[in-house]
Amino acid sequence: MKDIRQPAHHRNRGPGRLAALLLALLVILGLSGGSASAAPDGTMEKPSRSTVRVPAAAKDAVAAMQPSWNLGNSLDAIPDETSWGNPKVTKDLFDTIRAQGFRSVRIPVTWNDHQSATAPYTIDATYMSRVKQVVDWALADGLYVVLNVHHDSWQWISKMPTDHDKVLARFNSTWTQISSTFRDAPRALLFESVNEPVFDNATDAQKTQLLNELNTSFHKVVRSSGGGNTDRLLVLPTQVCTPSQTLMDDLSTTIGALHDSNLVATVHYYSWYPFSVNIAGGTRYDDNAQKDLTDAFARMHDTFVAKGIPVYLGEYGLLGYPDDNHPSRIERGEALKYYEHVGYAARAAGVTTALWDPGFAYLNRSTMQWRDPALFAWIKSSWTIRSATASFDKVFVRKSSPITAQTLTLNPNGTTFQGLWQGDTKLVEGRDYTVSGDQLTLTAAALTRLTGNRDYGVNATLQARFSGGLPWQIDIITYDPPVLSNASGTTGSFTVPTQYRGDVLATMEAKYADGSNAGQATWTPFQEFNAAFSPDYPGGKTILTSDFLNALRDGAPVTLTFHFWSGATVTYHVTKSGSSVTGTTS
Template sequence: MSSRLRKAWLVFLAAALAVTGAVYGVTRPASADVTAELTAPQLVADMGAGWNLGNTLEASVNGIPGETAWGNPVVTQAFIDKVRAAGFRTIRIPVSYLGHIGAAPDYTVNAAWLNRIKEVVDYAHSRGLYVLINMHGDGYKTVSGSWLICDASSQTAIREKYQKVWQQVAIRFQSYDEHLIFESMNENFDGQYGNPTQPCYSNINAYNQIFVDTVRRTGGVNASRWLLVPGWNTNIDYTAGNYGFVIPTDQYRSTTIPAAEQRLMISVHYYDPWDFTGTEDGTITQWGAGATNPAKKSVWGQEDFLDGQMKKMHDTFVTRGYPVFVGEYGSIDKTTYDSASNRYRADYARAVVTAAKKYGAATAYWDNGWNGQHGFGLFDRSSGAVTQPGIVNAIMSAVGTQPSSSPSASTSPSASASPSPSTSPSTSPGTCRVTSAVNAWNTGLTNSITIANTGSTAINGWRLTFTLAGGQAITSGWSATYSPSSGTVTATNASYNGAIPAGGSVSIGYQAGHTGNAAAPTGFTLNGATCN
């Protein structure tokens, strides 16, 4: 979106950087292991918390992409390991091609650029993470050298070029397992922020169809891998509403895919309300039911609106077997205007992930690598240090993911999960501590609970019991099973988080309705022992 591009340009000017050529080496071979693809609900659950490597491989100057062009350092394996260790299980890698595409009719992509894309993908894929790559800045009118323009007159040439580029990318990655997902394009529209226009929307639909057909026809794992397609400007209303979006047909997919299952995902972004998430001034610095100053809170785009937007995607696509991916969301740093603003940024991130999960969608936070005023950054791109632990913790508590302490390679994200519980859950009095964080609104609330093992031995299998306030009833939960839904409730561990090592913790949570009493639960006991 335009404000992120402006921020990138400011970063570029501030750093006084010129386009530099990274050293592109030959990378290790891709994994040829092919495992059974997951169903839509399994995929969303397995993707966990997602994060964007923004303003990097899509960065460009004068139409030439270069990963340091907008001020971020060269990506390293060590940095990706830091992202994984923070708990993220999916990394979206925006990619631009632009001036790295050769002339017609072959439109050959620069070999060094493809090699570098592959190398960065391997940093994450080799660690068992889900990886998404797309065609990002090629469709932005505000980017020099852009060409994937839906209202341009030369649609025949555009479609030929688009097909050739995706064919080369798909062939390069055709043996990678299902943890690699392709996304057709990013925020493509005519540049006017009004209702979609025709034939521009028809051209976007045509691009999506070319993308699906081209990838499938390259064979290998591409015949069955998940593919991600957006509607108009990745806008929820213009994708789920009656504005012209058409889901591509998938006629060339592998015959091994069960007929009742899909292999297409729907891409949307969420930055509402923009006066909180993106407007670069100090007027609106707070968000959500926890806001303390009504004058600093937007008059729209709060929890009820967010819930309704995610429900639209669920009702339109998830119910038909198409999972939804909120490929970008987030909010900028406004602490120079309001020292408490980061608290509301964390509330916002938690709420987006919670609502998305409730309605069958995965998410990826937008991180442009910029920390400080107006930045989206969660990490220091040079050291790998987490710069916004409150936001990261909010994301992890909402999705139910624990940070990983071992960034070693694995065959899948689930390989690093905790072992299944034993048949004899155990703990001792005084060896557990429970904290909960309630985020309430009108008639609903979410509660994120952290269970810490303060003892000297591991807990193998757990049941957390607590009492809800009167008038509350759990409507959905994550990272545990909850029974009954009201009164005294027992949360029983999931298959992947039953073991809590000494000094370790797990995060779970739920959404509940209430009739005016949004108080936190009380009387926590873990396997019968009272917790502090």
């Protein structure tokens, strides 16, 4: 566990007070390069410092911010910094981020629980000091910083349609106080008006008008505060940070009307929704998911970048991946294809990307180690080069059947295939595999050798290597179709006994006898992974969640079809009667 440093105002004791007084005198005499503000204990805080030379042009500055990282679920956590499971932020965290190649960080902040809900909407001085400390650590590490108003968007800003004047007054007061605190911070600090803005019970036209009003007011408040805020880069979002053409056109209109060359557009991108959470059969990074990404980045480029307005992709990732707390809902190789594609598309479009990290997904903030180094390697590689992929990263060999040759389709992404390796041993082309165009075929003889004693599960791992980028990993897996068993339980606790026999669950569809969809997602038979069902491989069972079971009609039999990555499908039947649930294989 890294040491948790005390806030700056707790350290300014003894000799530090004399230094603070001297600094204050220098500021008064105009002999200091920055301003000093009062900490909660009455001492003077040091002005923010940065070693970054920020280019004059906004597009060049935002380009210099690539790549970026989000300090998610920390200062934006509700109600306090550690409420959502992350440790307190330390300078070591930014040291790590900078050492890993990131050039900027987005620091989301939720102010609501540290601010008066009535005029003049004063932000707690201790909290403001803590935010400044964290920002200063990042700036001192040579990182650009994006500071925002985060979950306030849905906590109170969303009420603007019915409480317009109060919300606007509080919003303006919030930014007045932030602007004052960071008035003379270096230009490496950017302000983002509001995260994913939403407006309750409003028409589309009203939402457009209200967001324009907020962004315009934010611009006026910050610019009028003077100091470094006169030319600070200001980041303006679309509604909900959605990259749709209509919403980006609305933002483009707002930016154009402000006549300010130091403005940045921001949107978020979490992939095609069915793939991002594994619902509606979106198990693969297929043509639909690829087109969704390609189109989104093309819109960003054509609407903003091509017109000289830089785009900061304030958040990207997959909504259901990775998650250390649950089984992976998105197949690993398919997820890697997405991350590789994001990096390429962003470079082609001239967009700066900020990885959303909630703390339990990528960097472990207690150990300062990546939870999945191989995944991060793919993300990092995508910043500069392309890596090849294949149609899948698994080859399933059925134990109860004769072994036959199997074929994968290569996606070189501009590289050239160099061969297959198992560890340090290169496989022999012609004997172990053949290549015809983009078709890579593993021979029956090679698969027989690689599966060995044919225990269920991964028997061997190969690497397809290419002329550039990272190698593509291929697991050779022995399996037989899974076997399910009868069971009984309640809506609060029901599991299907499952012998997975080396196979891996991809998705589950649920239908009533009349063919209609069963479960929470009534618009599709394919239910959401981990929300409706979840595999427990070590426990030999498949969990049906209480949310799924409670959504079923009482007394109506439901047929479940479990789809596995080997291609196997297995049916099962469940019936809910009150709080009781029975499950049968026939």
